[in-house]
Amino acid sequence: MRARLVMLAVASPTEPVHRMAAERAAGILAVVLMQARQEEELAARGRGDFLTDLAEGRIAADDAPAQAGVLGFKPGEAPLLPVVMRFPDGPAGLSPGGGWAVLARAVAEELASVGVPVLLGVRPVEGRVPLLLALRSESERTAVADRVAVALRAGVERAGMQRAGGQPPVVVVGVAGGWAAASAGLRHAAETATAAQGLPDRPWYDAQRLDIDLLLWRLRDHPDLAAFVDRAIGPLRDHDRRSKPPLLPTLETYLAHAGRKAETARELHLNRQTLYNRLARISELLGTDLDDPQTVLTLSLALRARRHAP
CATH class of the missing domain: 3.30.70 (Alpha-Beta Plaits)
Incomplete structure (x- = not known):
């Protein structure tokens, strides 16, 4: 909450005493506004x-x-x-x-x-x-x-x-x-x-x-959560630390689009063959089949859990 006090000379030029009065008034108004703000915060x-x-x-x-x-x-x-x-x-x-x-x-x-x-x-x-x-x-x-x-x-x-x-x-x-x-x-x-x-x-x-x-x-502090994430996507995390392009974003986008390759390639700005190569590499590193529903569920949970796992 802000306010401005303006003093105008109407009938005659301002005197020093007028300036002193205005400064005092400004100080009083500041205290009142501060009190109002404190009361407003207390109410909130x-x-x-x-x-x-x-x-x-x-x-x-x-x-x-x-x-x-x-x-x-x-x-x-x-x-x-x-x-x-x-x-x-x-x-x-x-x-x-x-x-x-x-x-x-x-x-x-x-x-x-x-x-x-x-x-x-x-x-x-x-x-x-x-x-x-x-x-x-x-x-x-x-x-x-x-x-x-x-x-x-x-x-x-x-x-x-x-x-x-x-x-x-x-x-x-x-x-x-x-x-x-x-x-x-x-x-x-x-x-x-x-x-x-x-x-x-x-x-x-x-x-x-x-x-x-x-x-x-x-479950963020439970050691089993970190172990689950490491088992499910640990090889991909290791790959992304030392190699490019990173594969975790590809997997995340692929699962977000429920395995629809055309939509995945479009969002990642990849051509189809490049996407197929990356998905094949992901399957190889994880030793899993990305078309298997149980695998998809496990990987989806692991990707969501990695934000919380220590």
């Missing part, structure tokens, strides 16, 4: 505490509507859509010039264009922004999620909270439902937002479609 943190308590089960679903109403959120019987935005590196990845009060206000202003009731809080310790939105119907979930994701990132840009060159925040959208579903949905979205770090950038992620990534993230 209070909403964030409520949403976190709801997510972690410290607030019963039956008690939640009344407490939310005190915070100004009165969705009635509308389906609730849980959303969590998380900065990839947590608080450490934020620009020192930004502020949570500025972010909360900027995002709230951006969300005003979405046209649905919203309860937005901040959690500075986790570098997280939880939200609940009231939908008119569950069928508009995708459309509202698209608009909310744009509003969230626009708010971050306006608040100046993202470091130059830093990764954009991750936005995860949960399942719409009542207050009980909102509790579980906020918790699931918060965990998934952490597990989604390192995935290809998207405006938002569907929490339901990242359950495998969440499971693998929960």
